[in-house]
Each structure stands twice: as C-alpha cells, then as structure tokens.
Amino acid sequence: MTVRNQTISAAPAPRRPQGRPRRLTLDKIIDTACEIGIDRLDMAGLAAKLGTGVATLYGYVDNYDHLIHLTLQRxxxxxxxxxxGQSWQAVLREHAASIFAVYRRHPQLIGHMMDGTRRTLADIVYFDHVVKLLVDRGIAPVDALSLYFEVNQITAGAAVGLHYRASAEAAAGGPDALREELVAACDASGLPALREGFAATGLPPALGDYQRALERLIAEHESTTT
Known part of the structure; x- marks a missing residue:
C-alpha cells in the first residue's frame, strides 16, 4: 500500500485589525515623540517605535508639522x-524657571506656541495644576489665570532676547565685537542716544533675563493684596 505524503498547511496567522491600535492614543504618540527627541523625530521612526504604520499616525495628527507642534508643546x-507648602511667590518662580529652561533648550517652541488651538491633556493638566496651586494660596481664580499668562509672556520674551543675544554675539565675534559694531552703526546713522547706551553696556543686561520682570510682577501683586 502506498502512502501518499501529505503536506499539512499551518493555520493562517490572524490578520492584524485595521485602523488605530486599541492602546494608541495621541498622548502616547506625543510621549514617544518626546522620547525620540525633536532633532531625530520623523514619522517612520515614530511609527516603528510605536509598532504601527505611518498611515495610522495620520489618524491622530494632520501632518509632520502638526506632530512637531504638539511635541514642542509637550x-x-x-x-x-x-x-x-511653598508660597504663591515660590510657585510662580518655580513655574517661570521651569518653562524658561525649556524655551532655552528648545527655541522652536517659541514660534510653535503662538498657535493656541491645539492642546493635549498634559497641557491642560499642567495649566490647571499651577492655577490651582495659586488659588489654594488665596489668589482669586481670575488673578491666578492672569499671573499664569503674565509669567508665560515674561519668560517667552526673555527667551527670545536670550537667543537673539546669542545669535548677534556669535555673528559679530563676541560681546565686545558686537558692542563696537553697534557703536559704529550709531555713529554712521547719527544716533547719539543709542550710541551712548551701547557704548556703556553693549546689549542691555536685562536682555534674556526673565527674573527682573518676574520680581516686578510679584511685587506689584503683593502691593495689591496687602
């Protein structure tokens, strides 16, 4: 009797469900993008790290620029x-120091933050947490909101000044060379007031320093609550 060899086919592997993976969320995508880092971030690498396809990511973000925007926000x-138990003044100082450090490390964020239409849960949680700390210390909610945004304005402006100073000094060849360049430009244009100021200090020391303006804001609020 001849026994014919039979080939037993393996059961077909289950197909991966189409669409978004069940555990994938926008917050997970942005958290992973932050882990990768802005300098190395691309859609293909992000998708691979998340174990999904690039097309799936477009169900959560509009495009690569949108991804960068949300990552910088995070x-x-x-x-x-x-x-x-720290004072409300200490809360504001901690908040200012923290976000200024981020603007210093990631200057791209300064431009991207101007689009206030796209927020993630982490953004809202942080915002609410700072405001609640202020309210818990006796600051009226409306004043807490105002202080939060005023501190953000101060630190963002200081960060712009910081990066401007660094770029200008690098292009001129150093602080002294920049001061000489500014003085010469004022002489050539007949600007005596500016010349006197630049000759004394070059770019003003307050440029890139958020702490002076922050302390003035705190002192102003202290004067209205005493």
Whole structure:
C-alpha cells in the first residue's frame, strides 16, 4: 500500500485589525515623540517605535508639522510642581524657571506656541495644576489665570532676547565685537542716544533675563493684596 505524503498547511496567522491600535492614543504618540527627541523625530521612526504604520499616525495628527507642534508643546510643559507648602511667590518662580529652561533648550517652541488651538491633556493638566496651586494660596481664580499668562509672556520674551543675544554675539565675534559694531552703526546713522547706551553696556543686561520682570510682577501683586 502506498502512502501518499501529505503536506499539512499551518493555520493562517490572524490578520492584524485595521485602523488605530486599541492602546494608541495621541498622548502616547506625543510621549514617544518626546522620547525620540525633536532633532531625530520623523514619522517612520515614530511609527516603528510605536509598532504601527505611518498611515495610522495620520489618524491622530494632520501632518509632520502638526506632530512637531504638539511635541514642542509637550516639551514646554514641565513636570508638575510639587506642592510642599511653598508660597504663591515660590510657585510662580518655580513655574517661570521651569518653562524658561525649556524655551532655552528648545527655541522652536517659541514660534510653535503662538498657535493656541491645539492642546493635549498634559497641557491642560499642567495649566490647571499651577492655577490651582495659586488659588489654594488665596489668589482669586481670575488673578491666578492672569499671573499664569503674565509669567508665560515674561519668560517667552526673555527667551527670545536670550537667543537673539546669542545669535548677534556669535555673528559679530563676541560681546565686545558686537558692542563696537553697534557703536559704529550709531555713529554712521547719527544716533547719539543709542550710541551712548551701547557704548556703556553693549546689549542691555536685562536682555534674556526673565527674573527682573518676574520680581516686578510679584511685587506689584503683593502691593495689591496687602
């Protein structure tokens, strides 16, 4: 009797469901993008790290620029300030120092933050946490909101000044060379007031320093609550 060899086919592997993976969320995508880092971030690499396809990511973000925008926003939101009974003044100083450090490391965020239409849950949680810390210390909610945004304006402006100073000094060959360049430009244009100022200090020391303006803001609010 001849026994014919039979080939037993393996059961077909289950097909991966189409569409978004169940555990994938926008927050997970942005968290992973932050882990990769802005300098190395691309859609293909992000999809591979998440174990999904590039097409799936487009169900969560509009395009690569949108991804960069959200990632920079997330980088701009530091870890929550620990409540250890510090004063409202200390809360504002911690908040300012934290976000200024982010603007310093990621200057791209300064431009991207001007689009206030796209927020993630982490952004809102951080925002609410800072405001709540202020309210818990006796600051009226409307004033807490105002202080939060005023601090953000101060630190963003200081960060712009910081990066401007660094770029200008690098292009001129150093602080002294920049001062000489500015003085010469004022002489050539007949600008005596500017010349006197630049000759004394070059670019003003306050450029890139958020702390002076922050302390004035705190002092102003202290004067209205005493």
């Amino acid at each position: 980088l701009g939101q530091s870890t929550l300030i620990v409540d250890h």
